[in-house]
Amino acid sequence: MSRRSPWAALLAVHLIALAALVAWLALQSRPVQMHDLQLADGEKLKCVSYAPYHFPGQTPFDKDLRITREQIAADLAALSHITRCVRLYSVDQGLDQVPSVAREIGLKVLLGAWIGYDRKKNAAELDHAISIANEYPDVVRALIVGNEVLLRRERSEDEMRALIRDAKSKSQVPVTYADVWEFWMRHDSLAREVDFVTVHILPFWEDEPVDIQHALQHVAAIHEEVQTHFGKPILIGETGWPSEGRQREASRPSPANQARYIREFVHQAHDRGWDYNLIEAIDQPWKRRLEGTVGGYWGMLDADLKPKFPLAGPVADRTSMQLPLLGAALGAALAAAVALARRGAGGRLRVAACASIGAVGGMLAVLNWEHGRVAYRDELEWILLGGLTALAATLAVLVSAWDGVMLPGARSAWRDLRHGWAPTPARLLALARGTLVFAAAVAALLLFVDARYRDFPTLLYLTPALIFGTLAALGRGAARAERICAAIIVLCGIGRWLPEPANPQAIAWLATTLALGLPLMLARGEHQQGE
Template sequence: MTPPEGSGNIHKNSHNLPGKLSFTHMRKVVAALVVVACAHGAFWSLTRFSVDAPAAPPRLSSLSFAPYEPSADAEAGESTTRERIEKDLTAVAPYTKSIRTYAVTAGLEHVPELAAEHGLKVTLGAWLDKDDERNEREIKAAVDLARKNPNVSSIVVGNEVVLRNDKTVPEMIEFLRRVKAESPVPITTGEVWHVWMEHPELAAAVDYIAVHILPYWEGMSNKDAVDHAFIIYEKLRRAFPGKHIVIAEFGWPSGGHNIKAAVPGPFEQAETIRSFVARAAMRGVDYNLVEAIDQPWKHFEGSVGPYWGIMNSDRQPKFALNGPITDAAWQTKAGVAILLGFLLSIPIFTLRRPTFAQAASLAVAANAVGAWGALLIDFWLTHYFVLGAQIAMVVGTAFLIPLAIIVLARSEEIANITFGAKPVRLLRRRQDVALTHTPKVSIHIPAYREPPEMLKLTLNSVAALNYPNLECVIVINNTPDPELWQPIEEHCRELGDRFKFVNVEKLEGFKAGALRVALQHTAADAEIIGIIDADYVVSPHWLSDLVPTFSDPRVGIVQAPQDHRDAAQSHLHSWMNTEYAGFFDIGMVERNEIDGIVVHGTMCLIRRAAMIDAGGWSSDTICEDTDLGLAIMERGWVAHYTRVRYGWGLLPDSYEAFRKQRHRWAFGGVQIAVKHMRRFFDDTTLLTSQQRRSYLVGWLSWLGAETVGVGIAIMNLLWVPVVAFGGIAIPEMVLTIPVLVGFAVYLLHFLGLYAQRVKHAPGVTAGAAVAAMSVQLTVARAVFEGLVKQHMPFIRTAKGGATARGRQYPAFWEAILAGLLLGGAALLHVTNTDEIKEINLFAVVLVVQSLPFIGAVVIASLERSRLNDPAFLRAARGRLAALLPLRSQPLPASAAARIEDAKV
């Protein structure tokens, strides 16, 4: 906890970083990793299940056969070759007695001849559609092949032609009549069962009924599929007594999306087909399964189109025809998941003094990401992708990899704070320690068009410091209005010689330029430079407590947190203040443990020699403080941090000012990352590997998290019409669930760590979470601009209530994005008539992604209402209480005494 304000000096627990991992801690880490790896393996074992299903005959009755290259597009008219046909026949011949084709041109005319060499019967299909010229070629070729090849058992004239409305029933009957007159074998046409039931005249025109029964397309569970098929079979037998009936298409897809209760999958496919085949054999029903080999080109049939084969596109069987049905790839997936989990756990060995629970929780997070990685790899290897799905997968994966890193980084911070050892490098206050060394401190205050009364408070607090050897240099820059700077000049004269007033009318270089001027006016014997913003009131003990830290000649920076004195002004101010506090009480404390703090330009003490060593203040970024601090640490100087509050400034005047400040920080962060990135990977820096990792992960977690969030949201918005109206590239769960997990980890990180470290009221913490989310678009825009621009003007954050609120609604674009995301979710829900689970999950993701933008709208709207005024709410609660029935409460003692007197 932050020690109470009072006199006394700061005591350093250690100038050095904690030592390397001891043998005891090493054992804890190894034990944690072993336990988690075993638990991970046990989890995979529990998810490895087998399904018992009736054994199928060693050879099936018939399989639909489409011998195309996996990369071919038969729908576009590509032909096949004798070589491809021969290879595919070799693959399927051991599993079937017969095959069914759907066309007899474009290379398929070779099928009967080659099938005979494998002892296979052939049901020839003559493809019919609206192209009458092709129809004639198909019919003629089918009849010729039937005459020449004795292994042709029948001809199927057209496939679902009536269902597709390519031909009418009378037209089909005419085709059937013509083919029957010329064919040496029985003829039929293939149609779904309700077409046969609705058109008995069609049944009269064929030699046997070739019925397609595909319960998946009817939205049935695979548990009901076989029963449904034979119920339909019996209906047809009753409707057409004496007519031979062949179930010419039955199957179940091994991949793709569900339709209502119909869920595709490898287990579902194997169980359904084996159950169907066994019952058909027992009842003596002729059948043909859809299909022999997966056809990746069948994307026009929806997501399941490529997955109907009992073999994959590599011509490998997907399941055994007897024995338990198991996942053949289970062992590989489990092994990859555990291996990735271990590799992602390696950074745990770099922790200082880890506890078992800390290491175990980190290993759980690493193994969870490893499991996702294994599933993602498996998905890539076992699925077929059209162009749209490829784009979705590539872009989605590109966004999710940094998201996974961010999740791991946040999990690490959760584990460190919740289960790890207490911080040892924090500067802590020790009472009654006399000052023995008082090097001169020069306090620099840059001021740009600041309200004089506010600035006077800052100067008065500096004058009240209980440190004997100091000066204060205040630099007014680019402030032409005499009413703003003349009172400050006069006030400095009143405060005495220690206060130096400098007014620069045309100064370049923003705040860094003003600080360079201040350095020029600094006393030659000043060893330490203190920087505070013009709105800060400092504690009298700031210097006396922190300057002794510089007795270690390696120390270059001592940083104290920011705090604010106007948090009670409004609910928004309270939320902003709490949101800021998280950075100082959570992130900075953890970074300090590996000497990797972020220097911010107020409440900061810097050794003058370290500043000169690093090149001084630079104006090539708009966050000159963080830039200089990192440059100093790159030169090998040590930095220290305390959680004790020694200064209180003013919060941004408005939500718009809050956003502008965050935009400046993010833009400057990108500038700093670009400027220093190269040094992180060469020998020009003295930063340790842990320090470099801290900065890299910190930049990714802060700048990357918001940018990735906005990027995924925009990508998903663009994908909504594709999903709603195209239905061919629905985001898979392997892409959508990580987004929800990432949001859950964000909430756990924010609310959990604030509860442990910041400890503000729950309602205020919740408001701070909304405020933090609400600047997602602001940060993302700043990152984008930082990557395409080199510079932007320094924008002063409006503070002190002197700036009028802008007329433009500050959350306009957030309102647009929130509306589009919520509208997209509603559109997906309304158009999802097939109740596809992935679409519902995608809609949920859109709603979750809208929350940061809704947060911006809520805050921007609240700011402009009376609900933002705590006094108004207190008064409203009082009026409400007055309207409620009075409760029986004890009277105050004075009132009771008056009543007794009255009685007397």
């Protein structure tokens, strides 16, 4: 077994990682030039989807929730600065007050009736929506009977036809049905029942995701195809782009891409005379439970009703590098101080290596905190994932206090601690390695089997990958259980990358899984480890 000093390798690996992270942050901070959206005097967006669930704890799944008229009035007042119309998906939970408030503010409404599995609830919802539409015909532009019901397979085509016919026989306003464009093409006979066809065209969510450079070409092509096929007025009922979340092949959520898509789409729509509704008015944090991080960030306004991007001028994905750089500086200083206080073999090289580890660990701790603010959905995720983030961040301190001896296996370290042995840095590092490698194996497996709405946890496991991967490559050994977890990490990392080999996020995750898993998987076990 090689007993080479690890400090030179750790220094080199972490300096490379630090340079890569700084370059990535600089790229994110670079303003992106794009088309300015210059609307004529008095011209606004034609319509935006409105859901009021943007305050903490608000969700349409809360049957007892009723949105107050005051909140609706505040929301619509903010939206009136950017749009002339809002689209609703339901008239439940206080949303039946929207047409009344909209009349006072001067907005129009696309009124939706939510159709799902429950036939009794569907009937009550539709009857209520029809009565509201008939009460406010000067406000309600149209009644939308159901949203993506066929896509969700909650009702059949014949059942939707019956509901639409019933609504048309009672409604004083035009009636339509909304679904993704592919399902309209599959169920095109429904077009005979509606006054106009409402299609959803979402380049990001296509089965073959479309990148931002070709997104508007895709929308134009689909609009022309649908228009030609049906020969009826077309409303693009949903289109937009997310600002946060997981990249799907070449489709990358980001503030700059969202701004670019909205600006270019609105310019093209107004130029071509398209009728449209943007998704959506306000970020919806509750949607993260259904669609992951990306689901919560399609809004023109954030959850505090502040505009997320300007309609003119360049836009950057990151407004400042200050916090990550501060985290790096503090991490480097803390790790170097611990290394100096724990004088041991390695001298200045050891101190420099520990400082570089601290810099990377501090920067990643800040980046993981930033990600948690947009991605973590509840206290449990903050406890579990936040705990793993904190554990990864402490690795720099543990390594700085470590004297370079062979690490035991996690089980051996735990047994020693239970028997009253001293909690040496080596034993604590071994426990941390076992915990983080097991957690990474679980994360890699979940991402492999169910990837659609899961973020790539690259930033969370990069620190363990750099430290433990380097030590294993230098012959520091690994216990059998850790080698099994490492094999899962490697296989699942490769398996997740293969379906989207050009996705930079998938590539970064592949590199992280290989850096962590491959050296551990190939490492020799040690008798001292007790495995």
